[in-house]
Amino acid sequence: MEIFGQNVFTQDVMRERLPKAVYKNLKKTIDEGLPLDPSIADVVATAMKEWAVERGATHFTHWFQPMTGVTAEKHDSFITPTDGGIVMDFSGKELVKGEPDASSFPSGGLRATFEARGYTAWDCTSPAFLKEEADVITLCIPTAFCSYTGEALDKKTPLLRSMEALSTQAVRILRLFGNQTATKVTSTVGPEQEYFLVDKSYFLDRLDLMMAGRTLYGAMPPKGQEMEDHYFGAIKERVVSYMKEVNTELWKLGVTAKTQHNEVAPGQFEVAPIFETTNIATDHNQLVMDVLKRVAIRHDMICLIHEKPFAGVNGSGKHNNWSMGSNDGQNLLDPGNTPHENAQFLTFLMATIKAVDEYAGLLRASCASAGNDHRLGANEAPPAIISMFLGEQLSEILEQIEKGATKTSKGGSEIKIGVTTLPALPKDTTDRNRTSPFAFTGNRFEFRMLGSSFSIAGPNVIINTIIAEALKQFADKLEGSKNFTADLEKLLQETAKKHKRVVFNGNNYADEWVKEAKKRGLPNIPNTPEALKELVKKEAVELFVAHKVFSEKELHSRYEILVEQYVKTLNIEALTMIDMAKHSIMPAATSFATEVAQSISAVTAVSSKIDVSAQKELLEEISSNLSSMNKNVKALEKVLDATLNISDIDKQAAAFREKVFAKMLDLRADGDALEKIISADFWPLPTYAEMLFIL
Numbered sequence: 001m002e003i004f005g006q007n008v009f010t011q012d013v014m015r016e017r018l019p020k021a022v023y024k025n026l027k028k029t030i031d032e033g034l035p036l037d038p039s040i041a042d043v044v045a046t047a048m049k050e051w052a053v054e055r056g057a058t059h060f061t062h063w064f065q066p067m068t069g070v071t072a073e074k075h076d077s078f079i080t081p082t083d084g085g086i087v088m089d090f091s092g093k094e095l096v097k098g099e100p101d102a103s104s105f106p107s108g109g110l111r112a113t114f115e116a117r118g119y120t121a122w123d124c125t126s127p128a129f130l131k132e133e134a135d136v137i138t139l140c141i142p143t144a145f146c147s148y149t150g151e152a153l154d155k156k157t158p159l160l161r162s163m164e165a166l167s168t169q170a171v172r173i174l175r176l177f178g179n180q181t182a183t184k185v186t187s188t189v190g191p192e193q194e195y196f197l198v199d200k201s202y203f204l205d206r207l208d209l210m211m212a213g214r215t216l217y218g219a220m221p222p223k224g225q226e227m228e229d230h231y232f233g234a235i236k237e238r239v240v241s242y243m244k245e246v247n248t249e250l251w252k253l254g255v256t257a258k259t260q261h262n263e264v265a266p267g268q269f270e271v272a273p274i275f276e277t278t279n280i281a282t283d284h285n286q287l288v289m290d291v292l293k294r295v296a297i298r299h300d301m302i303c304l305i306h307e308k309p310f311a312g313v314n315g316s317g318k319h320n321n322w323s324m325g326s327n328d329g330q331n332l333l334d335p336g337n338t339p340h341e342n343a344q345f346l347t348f349l350m351a352t353i354k355a356v357d358e359y360a361g362l363l364r365a366s367c368a369s370a371g372n373d374h375r376l377g378a379n380e381a382p383p384a385i386i387s388m389f390l391g392e393q394l395s396e397i398l399e400q401i402e403k404g405a406t407k408t409s410k411g412g413s414e415i416k417i418g419v420t421t422l423p424a425l426p427k428d429t430t431d432r433n434r435t436s437p438f439a440f441t442g443n444r445f446e447f448r449m450l451g452s453s454f455s456i457a458g459p460n461v462i463i464n465t466i467i468a469e470a471l472k473q474f475a476d477k478l479e480g481s482k483n484f485t486a487d488l489e490k491l492l493q494e495t496a497k498k499h500k501r502v503v504f505n506g507n508n509y510a511d512e513w514v515k516e517a518k519k520r521g522l523p524n525i526p527n528t529p530e531a532l533k534e535l536v537k538k539e540a541v542e543l544f545v546a547h548k549v550f551s552e553k554e555l556h557s558r559y560e561i562l563v564e565q566y567v568k569t570l571n572i573e574a575l576t577m578i579d580m581a582k583h584s585i586m587p588a589a590t591s592f593a594t595e596v597a598q599s600i601s602a603v604t605a606v607s608s609k610i611d612v613s614a615q616k617e618l619l620e621e622i623s624s625n626l627s628s629m630n631k632n633v634k635a636l637e638k639v640l641d642a643t644l645n646i647s648d649i650d651k652q653a654a655a656f657r658e659k660v661f662a663k664m665l666d667l668r669a670d671g672d673a674l675e676k677i678i679s680a681d682f683w684p685l686p687t688y689a690e691m692l693f694i695l
């Protein structure tokens with residue numbers, strides 16, 4: 001594993017290359033998550049530059065994550081002209097601050113409040129790395145992106161703030177348990193990334209894949225995923241060599257790509273790194289998506305990260321494995337071995353249950369997008385209803401806590417907070433509920449609603465903040481307590497009573513659950529325009545402002561950008577469908593109809609006695625589908641026009657969902673019907689069978 005981390009300016013490299021005092025100062029900054037001390041910035045910058053230049057870097061960039069969800073870079077050369085020559089230069093100022101033009105990134109109204117310029121500042125808790133693209137090597141400095149008035153224009157800043165909020169509140173709880181050593185709690189994440197691979201030649205023949213990242217037409221092939229022969233099946237050679245190269249590239253970048261296997265759908269795969277601190281996991285997941293796409297091209301394939309590239313087979317998600325750890329080495333969601341550890345575990349667990357129940361709408365909103373609308377609620381992904389899976393044992397413990405710890409449970413065991421040791425909880429994967437959106441998996445939670453193309457920043461901002469709030473309420477209640485154990489027991493009992501409704505261990509895909517959830521009063525938010533509204537509700541604003549994660553203005557800007565993205569996505573999809581109907585599907589159908597008609601005349605000319613009813617029937621069928629398609633194209637154009645004229649963005653988003661999307665489905669049905677009856681020689685698009693099974 002010599003290559004591991006070779007392109008990363010790691011703490012080891014820093015220790016080697018920096019004067020001792022500077023390294024110590026920087027290390028402290030990193031451990032405590034403080035801004036970089038300007039007095040050492042020049043020294044750090046020089047060491048970083050020398051390290052990068054030795055490895056062939058010619059440029060540097062402040063690598064940041066604007067609100068589009070992807071990453072952005074502004075490249076600068078190290079070269080500085082001097083009198084009569086050039087030097088390779090990189091100052092502390094350039095390390096600490098960059099000034100990209102903020103006006104070219106979405107700001108959701110924040111732009112108006114400041115000049116177009118924003119600045120980027122190194123997040124020194126996330127290490128700098130070298131990106132190799134063709135023969136250009138660039139030093140990338142992970143940064144936060146803010147406006148000059150201090151508003152966050154990116155996804156990293158709120159994430160760092162939410163980590164801070166969680167740390168503050170979690171440390172308060174640890175103190176209540178007598179812990180004086182921990183000074184910081186960090187949330188940790190291991191995201192499992194799903195993706196599809198298709199041969200590049202097919203991709204280039206599909207306008208929909210190129211424009212929208214998903215197929216907007218496509219009839220089902222005779223074989224889908226029903227044989228279940230792809231999941232964990234043998235990986236094809238071409239894919240093996242692709243994965244090998246992906247791993248190498250990721251290892252160089254210090255990303256611990258670990259597992260890789262086939263997913264449920266044909267052509268679908270997964271890669272998961274070992275968990276890390278959330279902001280680093282977020283940066284690394286961006287690199288994972290980037291590397292997956294870039295390496296695919298080298299193998300004449302295209303990596304599709306869209307949530308639903310193909311109708312009728314599974315879509316792609318991203319499982320967000322989440323926990324929190326203290327800097328004295330504890331995983332706070334690990335039950336531990338002693339009654340004391342168990343009591344602490346139950347407190348953090350109960351805070352999580354409370355948070356998920358109280359802010360289910362926000363969690364739902366954090367996973368809302370046009371792409372993910374094809375998954376959530378459909379019968380393959382967790383439903384749009386937020387519930388939690390605890391497993392049998394832990395649910396029983398919850399029940400006992402609710403009843404009052406002194407009562408004996410069915411099993412005869414008795415749970416007394418601070419006195420009882422919990423039974424070992426299974427961490428076995430076989431015992432897991434794979435239909436639950438928020439599942440406890442032994443020492444962490446797995447939030448399974450995220451779409452595959454998401455930045456994991458958004459959902460983790462929400463998870464960190466809502467749990468910080470629950471912990472805050474616990475700490476507020478318990479800090480003044482005269483009898484900690486008794487008061488804790490009471491608090492956990494109340495919490496269990498109030499929030500047990502969010503716990504559901506059954507099949508989340510069953511229709512009965514939808515009814516049951518309704519009875520329990522759990523929200524079931526069907527689509528993106530509805531879900532996003534949760535972000536700007538009064539409770540949400542109060543929550544984020546209280547924990548200094550988002551100002552009200554920042555929150556509204558996020559809302560606007562997300563709604564805008566939804567609208568733009570559907571608009572592009574609708575236009576692409578119209579284009580494909582007019583420029584490829586309808587002309588192909590017309591040509592084939594002509595061929596059939598000519599064959600009828602030709603055959604009839606030979607003898608009027610020959611039966612041409614099959615040809616006639618076929619011609620009728622083509623013509624009637626063609627005519628339906630023509631009508632639906634016109635109808636879609638009309639409704640799209642009307643929708644684009646709606647000035648209120650909320651109403652516009654709703655109209656896209658209710659009207660435009662409905663028409664798109666009609667149009668697709670026509671296209672798919674034609675695909676089924678038109679000769680393969682005439683059909684202009686690569687088929688599902690080709691795209692899914694030929695790699």
Ligand code: ADP
Nearest residue numbers: 188189190191272273274275321322323429444
């Ligand atoms: P599965 O497919 O069964 O869900 P995987 O092994 O594919 O399991 O993924 C599990 C993920 O959970 C890995 O990325 C792993 O590093 C991560 N994980 C393990 N422990 C923690 C933790 N304490 N905090 C966050 N993530 C964790």
Ligand code: MG
Nearest residue numbers: 192319320446
């Ligand atoms: Mg998983």
